[in-house]
Amino acid sequence: MHIRYRRLVGVFALVALFLVWGFLALGVGYFLLGSPEWWVRMTYYAIAGAGWLPFAMPIVSFMSRRRDEPA
Template identity: 30%
Template sequence: MPPRLRKLIGTVLIIILVLVYALVATTIAAATLGASPWYIHLLYFAVTGLLWILPAMVIIKWMEKPAKVRDE
């Protein structure tokens, strides 16, 4: 796969990941943290705010793989 196409696909995947992750994290917070104190909200959003980086790193590593050299 050409590097430009891989980067395009990876960029779209990261955008989708962030949107879906934010919606899911916020929905879970709204459903479960309603009566919790402020510091629980802070902890939850600090952890979930950083957790999306792990799958994004996998996508970025895939995007940055060198193109295969074809023997001709």
């Protein structure tokens, strides 16, 4: 696949990941966390905010691969 198309597919995949992860993290935090303490909510949202990174790393590596490199 040409690098230009890889980047286009990767951008759409990253946007979809951000949207899905954001709505899931918000829903879990709102409906299931249930703690009135501000520091518990802040800690959860800090961890959930960084939780998408391991899922984004394979997408970014897919985007940066050249056409002739093996998978």
